Amino acid sequence: MESTDVLVIGSGIAGLCAAIEAARTGATVAVASAGKTMSGSSFFPGTWGLGLIGPVDEDDEQDLIDTIQTVGGGVADPTLVQTFVHGIPQAIQWLEQDLGVELQRPQSAESAQQKQFIPCFDHKTRMWRGLTRKPLEDACMAQVESLGIRLLPHHELIDLVEDTTGKIVGAVLFNQTNERIVTFTAKATIIAAGGTGGLFERSLTSFDVLSSSQAIARAHGASLTNIEFMQMMPGFNEPKRNLVFNEKTWRYVKFDQPVEIDDDKLDDLLEQRSGYGPFTSRLASRAIDLAIDQAGAEGLALHYDFPREDVPEFVQTFATWLQDEHGIAPTDEMRVAMYAHAANGGIKIDKTAYTGVEGLYACGEATGGMHGADRIGGLSSANGIVFGRIAGASAARAALGASEAAAPMDTALPQYGIATADAERLTRSLRHTMSTYCMINRTEADLSKALQELESLQDKAMALSKPHTNDCEIAALARLQSQIQLSMEMVKAMRKRTESLGSHYRAD
Numbered sequence: 480m481e482s483t484d485v486l487v488i489g490s491g492i493a494g495l496c497a498a499i500e501a502a503r504t505g506a507t508v509a510v511a512s513a514g515k516t517m518s519g520s521s522f523f524p525g526t527w528g529l530g531l532i533g534p535v536d537e538d539d540e541q542d543l544i545d546t547i548q549t550v551g552g553g554v555a556d557p558t559l560v561q562t563f564v565h566g567i568p569q570a571i572q573w574l575e576q577d578l579g580v581e582l583q584r585p586q587s588a589e590s591a592q593q594k595q596f597i598p599c600f601d602h603k604t605r606m607w608r609g610l611t612r613k614p615l616e617d618a619c620m621a622q623v624e625s626l627g628i629r630l631l632p633h634h635e636l637i638d639l640v641e642d643t644t645g646k647i648v649g650a651v652l653f654n655q656t657n658e659r660i661v662t663f664t665a666k667a668t669i670i671a672a673g674g675t676g677g678l679f680e681r682s683l684t685s686f687d688v689l690s691s692s693q694a695i696a697r698a699h700g701a702s703l704t705n706i707e708f709m710q711m712m713p714g715f716n717e718p719k720r721n722l723v724f725n726e727k728t729w730r731y732v733k734f735d736q737p738v739e740i741d742d743d744k745l746d747d748l749l750e751q752r753s754g755y756g757p758f759t760s761r762l763a764s765r766a767i768d769l770a771i772d773q774a775g776a777e778g779l780a781l782h783y784d785f786p787r788e789d790v791p792e793f794v795q796t797f798a799t800w801l802q803d804e805h806g807i808a809p810t811d812e813m814r815v816a817m818y819a820h821a822a823n824g825g826i827k828i829d830k831t832a833y834t835g836v837e838g839l840y841a842c843g844e845a846t847g848g849m850h851g852a853d854r855i856g857g858l859s860s861a862n863g864i865v866f867g868r869i870a871g872a873s874a875a876r877a878a879l880g881a882s883e884a885a886a887p888m889d890t891a892l893p894q895y896g897i898a899t900a901d902a903e904r905l906t907r908s909l910r911h912t913m914s915t916y917c918m919i920n921r922t923e924a925d926l927s928k929a930l931q932e933l934e935s936l937q938d939k940a941m942a943l944s945k946p947h948t949n950d951c952e953i954a955a956l957a958r959l960q961s962q963i964q965l966s967m968e969m970v971k972a973m974r975k976r977t978e979s980l981g982s983h984y985r986a987d
């Protein structure tokens with residue numbers, strides 16, 4: 480059995496910031512991640528990097544707070560929003576000056592005011608920075624080495640360990656490399672394992688976002704919040720999959736199949752849809768997303784009709800990128816489908832990133848409450864940095880304040896497993912259920928069907944589970960059960976919210 484002061488689960492931006500801050504506070508730190516070190520959506524290779532926004536100055540803070548509440552449909556936690564917005568300028572300074580991460584900026588003060596820098600769903604320009612992978616990776620790796628942070632890549636969290644008082648005192652990890660289960664004692668554990676995209680068939684997140692950790696935290700007493708709110712995003716399905724559709728190009732789209740939108744309204748709706756990335760129920764241009772959804776798994780057939788003269792710069796850049804990187808010409812027939820993207824909700828935390836369960840903290844996309852029903856673009860990376868740092872500091876303080884050494888755990892490890900082929904088949908069914916009934920067009924009838932199917936999957940998993948099996952099969956069952964649990968919690972929250980709000984659309 481191994482031991483550390485602080486164990487961080489997840490090696491995206493939130494987990495790394497948490498680990499660095501905890502180690503700088505003086506704690507010994509280990510970072511376990513299902514993917515490689517520096518993985519998850521934060522290091523998704525299919526994009527240039529991440530936009531990062533914050534208030535322009537102190538005077539802008541209140542406006543950003545108010546806008547988050549408005550865009551978030553009033554369901555964000557006011558204290559978290561306040562802490563979040565107030566923490567962004569310091570977090571960016573920390574990233575640049577303490578860690579030495581080089582951030583991109585608008586070319587000039589003038590260009591920072593241009594419309595293209597207004598964040599998605601916002602009403603004005605903010606302070607904008609661009610976070611690209613290489614500078615972030617280099618700076619984080621230098622910190623990891625100098626602070627002696629222990630890295631455990633390809634180690635998946637399959638359970639947390641409680642002592643007799645319910646305090647979290649460690650974790651059960653599955654080492655995917657040697658296929659062995661290991662236990663880790665930790666005085667404090669931080670969950671930073673990303674969002675819920677892993678529960679859907681078409682997902683614009685990376686494969687290591689397993690979407691199991693929220694249910695593991697819940698099983699040990701944490702609560703979930705705003706879990707029905709999730710960004711769904713149009714993406715290419717043909718000629719290539721898993722590519723984000725550039726929202727600014729909607730205005731140049733011609734549909735190649737009939738859609739249920741009046742011809743005289745179509746241009747205005749496409750123009751409005753060009754203003755933001757993920758689906759929202761708040762705007763009339765939701766009709767475009769609903770047309771995509773209606774086209775089903777194949778996607779909606781369309782092509783571009785870009786202007787021949789006075790081509791805007793971003794169109795030129797985008798068309799060149801599409802052609803050079805992906806061999807797609809603008810005139811090619813394309814199919815666009817809805818993809819699950821980033822979660823707006825997750826594990827409930829307070830302003831110190833504490834989950835309410837002793838020994839357990841959480842941060843990043845695994846958490847909720849700081850965004851609400853719709854999220855302003857560029858605030859997910861900011862969330863990872865601000866609450867990552869807060870979680871790291873809180874966990875380190877708790878660990879260093881603990882009087883005794885991490886107690887050796889007398890834990891009964893899970894004994895039941897499932898054949899990995901069965902687990903994979905059931906996970907595919909789960910993703911199919913979530914994609915069929917829980918994307919953007921939600922109704923009571925469909926959601927109750929989803930719940931029935933998930934209950935039936937749970938029964939099948941139970942029926943196929945067997946004792947005294949190997950660690951690989953034990954991990955497969957634990958992962959599957961957590962994914963089913965989280966899916967069920969999401970569906971229940973979607974059913975409970977009978978009105979449309981932000982990313983949650985109730986067609987009935």
Ligand SMILES: Cc1cc2nc3c(=O)[nH]c(=O)nc-3n(C[C@H](O)[C@H](O)[C@H](O)COP(=O)(O)OP(=O)(O)OC[C@H]3O[C@@H](n4cnc5c(N)ncnc54)[C@H](O)[C@@H]3O)c2cc1C
Nearest residue numbers: 489490491493513514519520521530636673843844859860
């Ligand atoms: C294409 C794309 C573009 C985006 N653009 C932007 C943008 O411009 N601005 C913005 O703010 N946001 C953007 N986002 C969203 C943003 O990238 C994410 O919300 C954010 O990076 C999440 O960071 P995180 O550290 O919380 O989680 P992630 O980066 O997803 O990291 C999750 C980590 O947890 C690990 N993990 C998962 N499950 C387990 C488990 N059971 N056990 C152990 N480890 C586990 C994974 O291996 C990974 O290391 C974008 C996302 C994508 C996919």
